[in-house]
Amino acid sequence: MSLPFSEPASAAPIKGGVRQSNSAKLLSADETIEVDEAKKAEDRLRRIEIWLAQAQRLSRTGTWVLDGTTRRFLYWSDESYRIWGFDPLQGLPSRDDMWERIHPDDGERVWGEVQEALREKRDFRSEFRILLPDETVKYLEANTHHEFSPLGALFEVICTNVDVTERKYAEQALRESERKHRQLIESVPCHFWSVTPNGEPICVNQRLRDYFGNRFEDRKRDMEVLQGVLHPDDVAETEKALNHAFQTGEPFQREHRLRRADGEYRWHRVRAEPQRDPDGQIVQWFGLSVDIDERKRSEERLCVQHTIAQILAEAAAIEEAAPRILRAIGEYLGWDVGALWRVDRQAGALRCIELWHKASIEVPEFERVSREFTFVPGLGLPGRVWSSLEPEYVPDVVSDENFPRVMTAEREGLHAAFGFPILLGSEVLGVIECFSREIRQPDQELLNMLATIGSQIGQFIERKRAEQALRESEAKFRDFAETASDWFCEMGPDYKFTLLSENAFGSGAADRIGTACWDHALDLETEPDKWRLLHETVFSRKPFRDFVYCGLSSDGSPMYVRASGKPLFDANGEFQGYRGTCADVTEIVRAQEALRENERSLRSAIDGIAGLVVVLAPNGELETVNRQCLEYFGRSLEWLKNWGTNDAVHPEDLPRVVEIFSRAMTSGLPYHVDSRLRGIDGEYRWFEARGVPVGDDSGRIVRWYVLLTDVDDRTRALARLDQMQSDLAHLNRLSMMGEMAASLSHEILHPIATARNNARAGMRFLEMDPPNLDEAREALGCVVRDADRAKDIVGRIRSQIKRAPPQKERFDFHEAINEVIVMVQSAITKSGISCSTRLMDGLVPVQGDRVQLQQVLVNLILNAVEAMSSIEDGTRELSIRTEQSQTGGILVAVHDSGPGVDPVNLKRVFEPFYTTKISGIGMGLSICQTIINGHGGRLWMSANEPRGAVFQFILPAVEESS
Numbered sequence: 001m002s003l004p005f006s007e008p009a010s011a012a013p014i015k016g017g018v019r020q021s022n023s024a025k026l027l028s029a030d031e032t033i034e035v036d037e038a039k040k041a042e043d044r045l046r047r048i049e050i051w052l053a054q055a056q057r058l059s060r061t062g063t064w065v066l067d068g069t070t071r072r073f074l075y076w077s078d079e080s081y082r083i084w085g086f087d088p089l090q091g092l093p094s095r096d097d098m099w100e101r102i103h104p105d106d107g108e109r110v111w112g113e114v115q116e117a118l119r120e121k122r123d124f125r126s127e128f129r130i131l132l133p134d135e136t137v138k139y140l141e142a143n144t145h146h147e148f149s150p151l152g153a154l155f156e157v158i159c160t161n162v163d164v165t166e167r168k169y170a171e172q173a174l175r176e177s178e179r180k181h182r183q184l185i186e187s188v189p190c191h192f193w194s195v196t197p198n199g200e201p202i203c204v205n206q207r208l209r210d211y212f213g214n215r216f217e218d219r220k221r222d223m224e225v226l227q228g229v230l231h232p233d234d235v236a237e238t239e240k241a242l243n244h245a246f247q248t249g250e251p252f253q254r255e256h257r258l259r260r261a262d263g264e265y266r267w268h269r270v271r272a273e274p275q276r277d278p279d280g281q282i283v284q285w286f287g288l289s290v291d292i293d294e295r296k297r298s299e300e301r302l303c304v305q306h307t308i309a310q311i312l313a314e315a316a317a318i319e320e321a322a323p324r325i326l327r328a329i330g331e332y333l334g335w336d337v338g339a340l341w342r343v344d345r346q347a348g349a350l351r352c353i354e355l356w357h358k359a360s361i362e363v364p365e366f367e368r369v370s371r372e373f374t375f376v377p378g379l380g381l382p383g384r385v386w387s388s389l390e391p392e393y394v395p396d397v398v399s400d401e402n403f404p405r406v407m408t409a410e411r412e413g414l415h416a417a418f419g420f421p422i423l424l425g426s427e428v429l430g431v432i433e434c435f436s437r438e439i440r441q442p443d444q445e446l447l448n449m450l451a452t453i454g455s456q457i458g459q460f461i462e463r464k465r466a467e468q469a470l471r472e473s474e475a476k477f478r479d480f481a482e483t484a485s486d487w488f489c490e491m492g493p494d495y496k497f498t499l500l501s502e503n504a505f506g507s508g509a510a511d512r513i514g515t516a517c518w519d520h521a522l523d524l525e526t527e528p529d530k531w532r533l534l535h536e537t538v539f540s541r542k543p544f545r546d547f548v549y550c551g552l553s554s555d556g557s558p559m560y561v562r563a564s565g566k567p568l569f570d571a572n573g574e575f576q577g578y579r580g581t582c583a584d585v586t587e588i589v590r591a592q593e594a595l596r597e598n599e600r601s602l603r604s605a606i607d608g609i610a611g612l613v614v615v616l617a618p619n620g621e622l623e624t625v626n627r628q629c630l631e632y633f634g635r636s637l638e639w640l641k642n643w644g645t646n647d648a649v650h651p652e653d654l655p656r657v658v659e660i661f662s663r664a665m666t667s668g669l670p671y672h673v674d675s676r677l678r679g680i681d682g683e684y685r686w687f688e689a690r691g692v693p694v695g696d697d698s699g700r701i702v703r704w705y706v707l708l709t710d711v712d713d714r715t716r717a718l719a720r721l722d723q724m725q726s727d728l729a730h731l732n733r734l735s736m737m738g739e740m741a742a743s744l745s746h747e748i749l750h751p752i753a754t755a756r757n758n759a760r761a762g763m764r765f766l767e768m769d770p771p772n773l774d775e776a777r778e779a780l781g782c783v784v785r786d787a788d789r790a791k792d793i794v795g796r797i798r799s800q801i802k803r804a805p806p807q808k809e810r811f812d813f814h815e816a817i818n819e820v821i822v823m824v825q826s827a828i829t830k831s832g833i834s835c836s837t838r839l840m841d842g843l844v845p846v847q848g849d850r851v852q853l854q855q856v857l858v859n860l861i862l863n864a865v866e867a868m869s870s871i872e873d874g875t876r877e878l879s880i881r882t883e884q885s886q887t888g889g890i891l892v893a894v895h896d897s898g899p900g901v902d903p904v905n906l907k908r909v910f911e912p913f914y915t916t917k918i919s920g921i922g923m924g925l926s927i928c929q930t931i932i933n934g935h936g937g938r939l940w941m942s943a944n945e946p947r948g949a950v951f952q953f954i955l956p957a958v959e960e961s962s
Contacts, residue, residue, distance in 0.1 A: 037769060041766075041767055044766060060079065060083070060162060060163035060164075061079060061160055061161070061162045061163075062076075062077050062079040062080030062081075062082070062083045062084070062160065062161045062162075062163075063075070063076075063077040063079070063080060063158070063159070063160050063161075064076045064077065064080050064158075064159055064161075065156065065157070065158050065159075066095070066156070066157040066158075066159070067156065068146075068147065068148075068153070068154030068155045068156050068157055069153075069154075069155070071095060072092075072094070072095075073092040073093065073094070073095070074092075074156075075092075076088075076092055076093070080161060083130075083138065083140065083161055083163050084098065084101060084130065084132075084161075085101070085130075085132040085133065085134075085136075099111075101130045101131060101132065102128060102129075102130055102131075103128065103129035103130060103131050103137065104131070105129070106128040106129050109128070110126055110128045113126050114144075117144070117146065118146065118154065121146065121148055121152065122146070123143070123144055123145045123146060124144055125141070125142065125143050125144070126141075126142050126144075127139065127140065127141050127142070127164070128140060128142070137165075138163060138165045139163075139164050139165045139167075139168040140161050140162065140163060140164065141161070141162040141164045142159055142160070142161050142162075143159065143160045143162075143752070144157060144158070144159040145157070145158045145159070185205050186205055186206055186207075188205070188207075188288075189207075190207070190288050190289060190290045190291070191204070191205065191207050191208035191211060191268070191288065191289035191290075191291075192204065192205040192207075192208065192286075192287070192288060192289075193205070193208055193286075193287050193289070194284050194285060194286050194287070195284065195285050195287070196284055196285075197246065197274075197282045197283070197284065197285070198246065199242065199246060199285075200936055200956075201936065202284055202808075202934070202936075203934060208289070210261075211258070211260055211261065212229060212258075212259075212260070212261060213261040228259070229258055229259050230256060230257065230258065230259070231256065231257035231258075231259070231265045233257075234256035234257055237254075237256075238254060238256050241254050245272065245285075249274050249276075249282055251271065251272065251273050251274070252270070252271065252272040252285075252287070253269075253270065253271045253272075254269075254270050255267060255268070255269050255270070255292065255296075256268065256270070258289070262441075263439070264440075264441060265438075266291055266293035267291070267292050267293040267295075267296035267297075268289045268290060268291055268292060268293070269289070269290045269292045270287060270288070270289045270290075271287065271288055272285050272286065272287035272288075273285070273286055273287075294669075295663075297445070297446075298663070298667045298669065300332045300333055300334075301332075301333070301445075301446070301449045301667075302667065303332050304328050304329055304332040304333060304449075304453070305449065305452070305453065305456075307328040307332065308325055308328055308329075308453055308456065308457075309456065311324045311325055311328065312456065312457065312460040315460075316464075317464060318342075318430075318457070318460070318461050318464070319353070319354075321457075321460070322340045322353065322354040323354055323356060325340070325432070325457070326338035326339070326340060326354060326355075326356035326432070326434075327356050329432070329434060329453075330356060330357075330358060330434060331358075333434075333446070334436070335434040335435065335436050336357060336358050336361055336414070336434075336435060336436050336437050337355070337356070337357045337358075337361075337363055337366070337414060337434065337435040338355070338356045338357075338432065338433070338434045338435075339352050339354065339355045339356075339370055339432070339433050339434075340352070340353055340354040340355075340430060340431075340432050341353070341375065341382045341430055341431040341432070341433070342429070342430040343386070343428060343429060343430055344374075347374065348376065349374040349375060349376050350374060350375040350376075350382045350383065350386060350430070350431060351374055352370045352371050352373070355367050355370055355371065361437070363412045363414070365408050365411065365412060366405065366408045366409060366412050366414065369405055369408050370405065373404065373405065379402070379404065380402060380403055380404050380405070381394060381397070381400075381403060381417060381419045381433055382419055382431040382433055384402065384419075385419040385420060385421050385428075385431045385433075386421065386428050386431055389421055389423065389426065389428060390421070390451070391418065391419065391420035391421070391447035391448075391450050391451050391454070392418065392419050392420075392447075393416075393417075393418045393442040393443065393446075393447055394416065394417045394418065395415075395416055395439055395440060395441055395442060396415045396416060396439045397409050397414065397415060397416075397417050397435070398410045398415060409435070413437045414435040414436070414437060415435075415436060415437060415438060415439045415440075416435070416436040416438055416439055416440035417433060417434065417435045417436070418433065418434055418446070418447065418450065419431055419432065419433035419434075420432055420447065420450040420451055420453070420454045421451075421454050422454045422457045422458045422461070423451075423454050423455050423458045424458040424459065424461065424462045425697075427458075429457075429458050429461050429462075430457075432450075432454070432457075445669060445670075451699065452699040455698060455699055486581050486582065486583040487500065487501035487502075487503050487504040487509075487581065487582055487583075488500075488501045488579075488580075488581055488582075489501070489504065489563075489565075489579075489580055489581070489582055490568075490577060490578070490579045490580075491516075491565070491577045491578040491579075492576070492577040493575055493576060493577050494516075494577075495516050495517075495538060495577070495578070496513075496514050496515055496516050497512050497513050497514065497515060497516070497517075498513065498577065499513075500512055500513065504582065505551070505552075505553050505554050505559065505561075506553045506554040506555060506559065506584070507554045508554040511554070517549070517551065517561075517563065518531065518549075520551045520552045521549050521550065521551050522550045522551060522552065522558060523549055523550045527549075530547075530549070531549075534547055538565075538567075538578065541567045541569075541575050542567065543564075543565065543566045543567060544563075544564065544565055545564040546562055546563075546564055547562070547563050547564070548560060548561070548562045548563075548585060548589065549561060549563075553584075558586075559584060559586050560584070560585050560586045560588075560589040560590075561582050561583070561584065561585065562582065562583045562585045563580060563581070563582045564580050564581055564582075565578040565579065565580030566578065566579055566580060603624075603626075606626040607626045607627045607628070609626060609628070609707070610628075611628065611707050611708060611709050611710075612625070612626065612628050612629040612632055612687070612707070612708035612709075613625065613626040613628070613629060613705070613706070613707055613708075614629060614705075614706040614708065615703060615704070615705060615706075616691075616703065616704035616705075616706060617703070617704075618693075618700075618701045618702060618703065618704070619665065620661065620662075620665040620704070621641070622637070622640060622641045622643070623703075624637065625637065625640060629708070631680070632677075632679050632680065633648060633677075633678070633679065633680060634679070634680025635648075635680075644658060647678055648677060648678055649675055649676070649677060649678075650675060650676035650677070650678070650684050652676075653675035653676055654675075656673070656675070657673055657675045657689075660673045661673070661691075664691060668693055668701050669693075670690070670691060670692045670693065671689075671690075671691045672688070672689070672690050672691075673688075673689050674686060674687070674688050674689070674711065674715075675687060675689065677708070685710060685712040686710070686711050686712040686714075686715040687708045687709060687710055687711065687712075688708070688709045688711045689706055689707070689708050690706065690707050690709075691704055691705070691706040692704070692705055692706075755782070755783045755787055758779045758780070758782040758783045759779070759780075759783050761775075761779045762775075762776045762779035762780050762783070765779060807849055807850075807851075808847055808848055808849060809847070809848075809849075809850065810845045810846070810847050810958055811845055811846065811848075811850050812845055813843070813845070813846050813853070813882070813890055813892070813955070814839045814843070814882065816850055816853065816854055816857070817837070817839065817857060817880060817882070817892075819854065820854050820857045820858055820861065821835065821837070821861075821880070823858065824858060824861050824862060824865070827862060827865050828861075828865060828878065831865050831868065831869045831876065832876055833865060833868055833876040833877070833878050834875065834876065834877050834878065835878045835879075835880075836877070836878070836879050836880075837879070837880045837881070838879065838880070838881040838882070839880075839881075839882045840882050840883045840884065843882060843883075843884060843890055843957070844888075844890075844957040844958065845957070845958060846889075846890055846955045846956075846957060846958065847956075847958040848935045848955065849931075849935075852931045852934075852935075853931065853935070853955070855927075855928075855931065856928045856931050856932060856939075856953070857880075857892075857894075859924045859925070859927070859928050860894045860928065860951045861878065861880075861894060863924065863925075863951075864878055864894060864895075864896035864898060864949075864951075865878070865896075867896055867898030867899060867948075867949070868896055868897060868898040868948075870898070870899060871897075871898060871899060874897065874947075875897060876897060876898075877895075877896070877897045878894075878895070878896055878897075879893075879894075879895040879896075880892070880893070880894055880895075881893045881895070884957075885954045887954070887956070888956075888957050889937070889954050889955050889956045889957045890954070890955045890957055891952060891953075891954050892952065892953055892954075892955070893950055893951070893952040894950070894951045894952075895944050895948065895949075895950050896944065896948045896949055896950075897944070897947055897948040898947070898948045898949065899947070899948075900943055900944065900947055900948050900949045901916075901941065901943075901949055903943075906941060909925055909941055910925050910926055910929045910939070910941075911926065912926040913926075914926075932953045932955070935955055935956070936955075936956045937953055937954050937955045937956060938953060938954050939951070939952070939953040940952060940953070
């Protein structure tokens with residue numbers, strides 16, 4: 001019995017034929033299936049190619065392949081055609097076509113890199129520009145892989161070109177923005193700073209560093225710091241205001257005194273505002289500190305002058321005014337003890353008649369000694385002021401050899417002192433001295449003001465004396481007024497004298513009766529015009545006033561006479577003559593002539609000064625300028641008088657100049673201001689203006705002299721210097737990246753090669769029958785991870801190269817250290833150095849700028865590598881260690897076994913431009929120290945045992961938020 005599908009026996013003869021037919025049918029079916037599978041695989045491959053093309057277009061990455069034997073291109077991707085500007089319809093370009101489009105300035109460099117890579121049989125990476133036919137310039141980043149045959153011949157070249165034009169322009173724009181931002185901060189004429197929410201310094205500008213000294217950034221905000229920089233009298237209120245601001249988030253504003261690096265306290269107006277995140281939390285505080293010391297001193301001095309003037313106006317005698325004057329000087333000017341010494345004419349010595357001290361201090365022994373002591377001219381501070389008739393300032397009386405009370409002053413803590421005379425002309429009526437418990441530097445402006453006060457008090461004493469004398473001799477002074485040098489005269493209708501006082505024309509008035517004034521005139525012929533005007537006036541019976549002429553005195557010498565007269569008429573209106581007064585003004589006229597001669601000499605002098613000179617009236621109005629000033633502006637004197645409303649001063653500088661000028665005119669103090677002035681050619685140039693008042697014997701300002709010096713070239717040179725310093729810090733990072741080029745190239749190529757292998761594996765899984773989609777998916781996932789890894793590596797390189805603002809973030813510092821070691825591994829290996837790490841487990845993260853801190857590590861490691869490369873004997877060991885610092889932060893130490901540093905130069909290694917390298921510029925360690933200080937840390941160096949050096953730095957730790 002046969003099976004249902006078996007063939008009958010009769011069919012046996014044709015069995016083979018039937019089977020052949022069936023086999024043919026089966027073979028045809030198999031071929032159809034293979035064709036279908038091939039088409040599907042082809043479709044999948046086409047889709048993958050499309051996806052790859054889209055990925056290249058989106059990433060702006062082009063690919064080409066070159067035959068290493070024929071030097072002809074085998075393949076160009078669509079994106080390569082777009083990037084290089086070639087037409088795909090024209091076929092594959094030639095190598096010459098491609099090289100012609102490389103920018104002329106980059107062609108030689110790129111060719112050298114290619115030849116060097118071929119000689120060393122390695123891959124290479126390069127950045128260059130291409131110049132398209134339409135003059136478009138593009139920036140490309142090329143990564144090239146060379147395939148060599150087993151015999152070492154070049155077999156194939158595979159290259160990717162990334163269009164990084166937009167990135168390059170963005171980086172350039174970012175660098176320019178950063179430069180302008182930093183320049184703006186550094187050019188602001190005040191102290192700029194930022195602190196954390198709890199008051200720890202983050203960033204300060206150079207002006208503040210210069211003011212406090214660089215050590216200021218190393219400190220945290222606490223009472224010790226406040227006591228170190230604030231005036232003791234301001235500490236409590238400032239601490240209270242700061243705590244209130246940090247607790248409430250309200251803006252902080254206050255005026256207090258800050259201690260400069262040289263020990264001097266100066267008044268500052270401080271204002272701080274909080275910066276908040278989107279959730280309203282304060283992330284940091286920004287503050288400005290403006291030096292208002294000159295304004296404060298001016299206010300204090302104006303107040304003390306006003307107060308003393310009021311005291312003198314109200315007091316009846318110096319004994320009544322003395323204690324109030326001493327208290328006003330001490331309280332307004334910030335001095336602790338004051339004494340008034342009066343001249344005892346009979347004893348020929350100074351005696352203390354009044355002594356004052358602040359309520360918060362006691363100086364009983366000094367007060368007793370002062371009241372018992374007397375000073376003769378030249379002895380002690382009062383005696384020296386008495387003999388010199390000038391104010392004197394002593395920074396510290398303890399070191400003054402001519403101070404008899406020195407032991408008492410030292411025991412009771414008195415140091416700085418000044419004294420000024422109470423003057424009446426050249427006569428000293430007394431001396432006032434004041435003392436402070438601080439050591440203070442001389443202040444000439446203060447002494448000038450005190451000299452004025454001394455003159456005011458002297459005038460007060462003299463005025464009181466005069467008032468008493470006036471009351472006692474009122475009749476005597478009345479007679480003196482009536483018998484003054486002026487004389488009376490009368491003339492008849494014929495203009496001849498009919499009456500003259502006895503002192504007329506010196507004497508011998510009777511001899512002039514019956515003569516006219518012009519009968520004895522000596523200037524009738526030399527000055528006929530003025531006499532013609534006088535004749536017209538008197539002949540028309542009009543009054544005349546202050547007519548000055550030269551006549552003869554009674555002894556026959558020339559005399560200048562000033563005459564005024566009024567016509568007389570009788571009741572009927574008949575002209576009766578003139579009545580008037582005359583005065584001898586010979587001395588006045590001669591003084592005026594001398595003054596005019598002095599003015600001519602002054603004009604010659606200021607015209608000979610190599611600068612622009614301006615002379616102002618006491619109220620600031622322009623009186624005259626020198627020749628150079630007129631030549632520079634090319635305008636008239638009248639036009640220059642309106643400098644505040646015309647374009648003589650640059651519009652941006654005018655408000656500041658007007659403010660400083662007005663303040664100087666009000667206070668009477670010298671001023672200094674820089675501004676741009678418009679010249680005759682229409683160009684503005686920088687000038688330094690220094691104005692100085694000139695006073696008379698009484699201290700009253702009679703004139704201002706202003707010197708304008710052209711400082712335009714110096715100002716521009718300083719601006720260029722600031723730019724060079726900014727570029728130098730960036731150059732340091734670029735220099736380090738150049739040293740690490742080999743390591744970075746390996747780091748980038750490794751994930752790319754892995755991604756390529758995974759992609760090939762994925763393609764094989766997709767070609768399987770049936771396709772292994774799970775394995776293909778896993779392989780593609782590996783490709784993505786490898787691509788992300790390459791992206792991260794490029795991102796780290798970009799972050800090290802580009803100029804980006806500091807970005808404070810919380811991160812694992814051990815991870816950052818490991819990244820740095822990978823980046824510099826090639827340099828370490830090349831120098832035959834053994835590198836080890838001892839990283840303490842469990843350290844808390846740090847808060848800071850990852851790129852900047854990695855730059856510090858790279859700089860320290862590369863310095864160690866270079867140092868050890870110079871030694872021939874012994875092992876070369878590099879060790880990186882971390883541990884927890886005593887304050888809870890992170891301590892990082894870099895040890896090397898190099899030659900170390902000469903102990904003599906240990907303190908100089910962090911100074912800018914100090915280097916022991918032949919090719920170094922000496923900025924690396926200085927920049928590292930600035931970065932660590934900016935993070936609230938500290939960087940230092942010490943010797944390594946048995947040889948080498950150890951660079952260590954501490955970073956404050958940030959606790960994990962709950």
